[in-house]
Amino acid sequence: MTTAQGTSASARPPVLVGMLGLGVVGSGVAQTLNEQRERLAEQAGCPVVLHRVVVRDLSKPRTPAVAHGQLTDDTAAVLDDPAIAVVIELMGGEEPALSYIKRALGAGKHVITANKEVMAKHGPELAALAAERGLALHYEASVGGGIPLIAPFRQSLLANRISALHAIINGTTNYMLTRMAKEGVEFSPVLAEAQRLGYAEPDPSYDVEGTDAAFKLAILAGLAFHTRVAPEQVYREGITKLSARDFRYARELGYAIKLLAIAKRANGAVEVRVHPAFIAEDRLLGQVDGVFNAVEVDGDLTGRIMFYGRGAGSLPTTSAVVADLIEVAQALGHGGRPRPAVAGDAGLPIQPMDEVVTRYYARMTLRDQPGVLAQIAQALGDLQISIASVIQKESDSAAQVAEIVLMTHLAREDSMQAALARVRLLPGVVDIGAVIRVED
Ligand SMILES: NC(=O)c1ccc[n+]([C@@H]2O[C@H](COP(=O)([O-])OP(=O)(O)OC[C@H]3O[C@@H](n4cnc5c(N)ncnc54)[C@H](OP(=O)(O)O)[C@@H]3O)[C@@H](O)[C@H]2O)c1
Numbered sequence: 001m002t003t004a005q006g007t008s009a010s011a012r013p014p015v016l017v018g019m020l021g022l023g024v025v026g027s028g029v030a031q032t033l034n035e036q037r038e039r040l041a042e043q044a045g046c047p048v049v050l051h052r053v054v055v056r057d058l059s060k061p062r063t064p065a066v067a068h069g070q071l072t073d074d075t076a077a078v079l080d081d082p083a084i085a086v087v088i089e090l091m092g093g094e095e096p097a098l099s100y101i102k103r104a105l106g107a108g109k110h111v112i113t114a115n116k117e118v119m120a121k122h123g124p125e126l127a128a129l130a131a132e133r134g135l136a137l138h139y140e141a142s143v144g145g146g147i148p149l150i151a152p153f154r155q156s157l158l159a160n161r162i163s164a165l166h167a168i169i170n171g172t173t174n175y176m177l178t179r180m181a182k183e184g185v186e187f188s189p190v191l192a193e194a195q196r197l198g199y200a201e202p203d204p205s206y207d208v209e210g211t212d213a214a215f216k217l218a219i220l221a222g223l224a225f226h227t228r229v230a231p232e233q234v235y236r237e238g239i240t241k242l243s244a245r246d247f248r249y250a251r252e253l254g255y256a257i258k259l260l261a262i263a264k265r266a267n268g269a270v271e272v273r274v275h276p277a278f279i280a281e282d283r284l285l286g287q288v289d290g291v292f293n294a295v296e297v298d299g300d301l302t303g304r305i306m307f308y309g310r311g312a313g314s315l316p317t318t319s320a321v322v323a324d325l326i327e328v329a330q331a332l333g334h335g336g337r338p339r340p341a342v343a344g345d346a347g348l349p350i351q352p353m354d355e356v357v358t359r360y361y362a363r364m365t366l367r368d369q370p371g372v373l374a375q376i377a378q379a380l381g382d383l384q385i386s387i388a389s390v391i392q393k394e395s396d397s398a399a400q401v402a403e404i405v406l407m408t409h410l411a412r413e414d415s416m417q418a419a420l421a422r423v424r425l426l427p428g429v430v431d432i433g434a435v436i437r438v439e440d
Contacts, residue, residue, distance in 0.1 A: 034066075140321070258277060265348075
């Protein structure tokens, strides 16, 4: 195989790679680097060689793609080896991954990571460190697994002023919500099944409370709006309070319920929130089911576009990691420097959740007595919230209660919360079962 310059790619000096972690993703990366060696060398313009791999437990059985002699439990064997030009961090978690990435950059190594937690919490600081030294810091695999997202935001979409992004970026919860919607199953049995299938962790809170989606949204919103978004600035509400009946009622009204990660430009600020939301069933995003992910972007030049695919899994994630590696190796193989990390910050403020304006769906159980609905309308009206529709769903004549579903017009979050607090105190209101925001 010969490059455009006439030199055989495999005859050029190799780019040596050190990897931290050989789990689900690391094994896929090792296997691909091993099995696709020739094709990758051709794409990179030089051989790309996995030199050392750090793991925690040397006695675990491993992929045959890594020879036992390449494995080590000593991080210094990668971070302090001057021959290693690129470090791939695939350990996960905040520490020690963060310290290792800093050490790698400090030692002049380019870094590729799939670590959403580290990039969401420390991305700007690491990007500045890498930029200062002219090093690459690539993290395509940190959001959306195999779906290209970071590169499009860093390159292809740069000409756009992005007004909004709406994303389904947690496959576990999307799988669970799809089962609840399609089969009428409640949250707890669906969670138990997701755990049995290995989609959900034994401690599922990272997924079901929206933490994972909030990390990913912080990264995407930061790129889309060229501004720093810390994960704790993302408003976060999980899916644990949803009931199968909400999905039934949503469908009757023409909606799906999804755990949405939303970032929008609003009044010179950026709103960033993760919560369950009604979304029109005929919108593409409303039809993204199962473990699939999708990110919908509204740009002033592109209009609405959508990225869709497998947001996790060994091989989809490997695709993103290895693409980042090829990009770095291409530059190094030609004696140049890879595209350095971008450390820009437009400094847009984050809109407080209280000021966010949306429509709402509310499901309530009321005592079957006259005047209750008028009192609810009054409580909402006192805070300038008007009701778009009320539908009586089920009534239990023995218990003398009825369930209603109401949809509001646009309202501010703080007004809606204040109104709900008043509604809860009304003697005719037994319970407010669910309040879900509507994304039109
Ligand atoms: N799995 C996915 O589908 C997916 C998708 C997108 C992004 N990611 C991200 O990719 C990264 C890796 O995920 P994964 O699923 O591959 O994780 P994993 O299967 O748990 O593998 C983690 C690897 O890191 C090693 N490790 C952990 N802590 C270590 C330490 N302190 N020192 C040395 N080695 C250590 C482990 O060693 P042992 O093998 O010896 O335990 C293991 O090989 C995470 O940041 C994750 O968020 C994963």
